Amino acid sequence: MTAPARRDSEPGQASFGPRFVTAVSVGSLLNPINSSIIAIALVPIAHHFGVGADATSWLVSALYLATAIGQPVLGRLADRLGPRRIYLAGLVTVAAGGLLGYWAPTLGLLVVARVVIGLGTSAAYPAAMSMVRRRSQRSGGSAPASVMGALAMAGQVSMVLGPPLGGLLDALGGWRWIFLVNLPMAVAGVVSALLWLPRDEPYEQDGAGGGGSLRDLARNRPLLVTYLRNAVTFMATYGFLYGWTQWLEQGRGLTAAVAGLLLMPTSAVGAVVSGLAARADQARWMLPAGAAALLAGCAWLPALDGGASILSLCLLSALFGVQNGLNIVGNQAAMYRQAPPDRIGMAAGLLRTSQYAGAICSALLISLTYGERATDEGLHRLGVVLTAASALLLAGTLVAAVRTGGRRTRVSGRR
Template sequence: MSHPRAGSSAPGRARSDWTIVALCTGTTLSALNSGMIAVALSTLRREFSVDVTTVTWVITAFYLTSSVLQPVMGRLADRYGPRRVFTIGLVIVGVAGALGPFATTFEWLVGVRVLLAIGTATTFPSAAAMMRSVAAITGLSAPKMIGRIQLIDTSSAAVGPVLGGLLITAFGWEGIFWVNVPLAIIAIVATRILAPHDGPREHVPLARTVAESDLPGILGFAVTVVTLLLFLLGLTTAPNWWFLAVAIVAGGLFTWRELTYDNPFVDLRLLAANVALIRVYATFILATLVLYSALFGVPQYLEDHAGYRTDAVGAMMLPLAAFTVILAPLVERVIDKRGIRTALIAGSIGLALAAFALQLLAASTSPATVLLLMAAVGIPYGVVLIAITQSLYVAAPPEHVGQAAGLFQTARSLGCIGATVVVGLSFSGGTAPADWNLLATAIAVLAVLFVATVVLWRDPRAARAAAPEVG
């Protein structure tokens, strides 16, 4: 059995704790901005005179950029130093926060959201890389420390709508951009003081690193997703079949590139050889679709139909993500005793029941009803999230855990992008109770599909690996 180094004493642990706090001031910015924008959609629609379908691009552009750049930023962190890349990303976040309030067009606003995504995309890969240095100094477990960062990031997703609601009510929509400036400065200062210094590295020209990042694969992925979105969002008016044709061609070229390139953006060969891993990503996308369709849809319905102030809406969204941190220790104990599959089935069934209950909002939007329904969705989602995350590490080959974790973040982004399509199509005619019924029905259908995927799609090897040990 290995023993901690001398550096893993109480002072070493204390420093690692403060380092995690410092890094989380940066890594939480992505989740915070996602939560804040969820309660700003109605305000932005009025401010820039756009419809529900159009306003979802402030979300779609953010997640598309993030999904494309996360793997690239991980490569940059490894080559040029995670502390350096982390700091540069935070500077970009600060610049985006300062530019956002001066947006005079919706296109400018979307551009600022892309800039925000570029900055925040650096934080988690860089923080994960820095944890290896912290572990080497303290003797503590890097995966456990990274897990703590993920847990804190998840909890910040619950704070985002509350903070966004307060800022919008007090300072207007501009407040959700301004707040990034002081947060980025705090994160930069804390990181410079507490994060480990980058070690010496071989000088590699940036052009070489970019060239090795599979730019054709990234371009094929982006074109496929964007053109497919444009086609889907036009289904309720005048579908543009050319967009669908381009998406099919771009998707085919992307698949060919990734299967033949030595260092692909998305390792399709890894997926083809591991059905259990595909199942993990499929279930994560479906679970994310359910949660984020509610997160992006409920605030607009409550503001437009029920007339709630934005700060009240933000507060009522809190139960949607707040329970994940509270449930984590309990769910982990259940998984230890009963296995991942048991927790995943229980969570998926609970999520489906909550999805069907969302129809109640068409009849009542009282604060008590909203809070109970958000908790009803948030609690089983917390169970599902923890179980799926553990499934990832069971299904992924040890030598490919890094790649698998990167694709896990991509799956989350795809689920969030899909949620904007679901909300955009459901609310294309307005945000009245009938429109809410349509969205709630779509969420329920997705939840049932999620349950079916969890229950019916089994991989014998993963099931044996995920089963609890019997002493």
């Protein structure tokens, strides 16, 4: 009975030092960066294989479908088998998928590579959340804001860093480098995990399998609302990310590299906002503010045309950075608070599943509104649909915020 107490009291045993934060963040970068890096490559890939935008949209949907299935499954495996070993297995799979994508001679094999990458990258975030929860329980406290903020920033910054990185890689070596870049990133993740992440230890389980866990989570109404809100948010976010960047190249006539650079304000502003939001004392108005920023950004899209100035495009990019920071931190904090401790990996995986369910919807929406080419008219149609969705999202979050009344909601458990 005294052994666990001695272990918990060992110096640094349950601490959240910079090495731990760095290690869990490296792997967590891979899924969102792979989800967005392909945006810049869709046009050159279509040219290479002689297909239209409707065919290359499978490169987007394939990763999201694999992720939507893989995240909760691997999250549950992390809860039951140990998060570190699942984390490492995922990184090895990512490297294999990157090599396959670099070599793939057909569009079909390229889609298969995206599936493999999607499954591999599905391990990191739920495993990271499981490790954070276990360390918090051993220390007798809650996860520091710095840790939760780092994971939120890893997701949202890498999501918008993907297109600029994709544009740079395309300019340097062609679109195939977008797949090859997974290899050094996966190696860095493996090395940091082996050096800095704690070995898996026995963890008490309630004996419930995946089906029982899903039933328990399905009865958690606040958590289900968080998942739905997250899905709608990311349908609009990825609709902007993919729809806008394709329009910048085909409608505005910019190069892939320049289109990628125009997303840098999203990344920079999002990083600042998410860092500040993770340290906020209350979250009551964080999600309504994020929904309002999203609505403003979506409503701007129908007003754009081929003559839009670079300054206006930068301002629009920055506005989407504001909503990214607020919404990602707010929804992650809600999930962490609402999920049962012994199912946090699966719950975190389902949060990402809801994210990519929204992304799948956005890919289908772009295909319907754009067709073969991203024109001004197609962007306007896309903008109208996204504006309507974000207006409904804002209304829902305002109602929820009012119902909470004066109850204080912690964004993350700061010590």
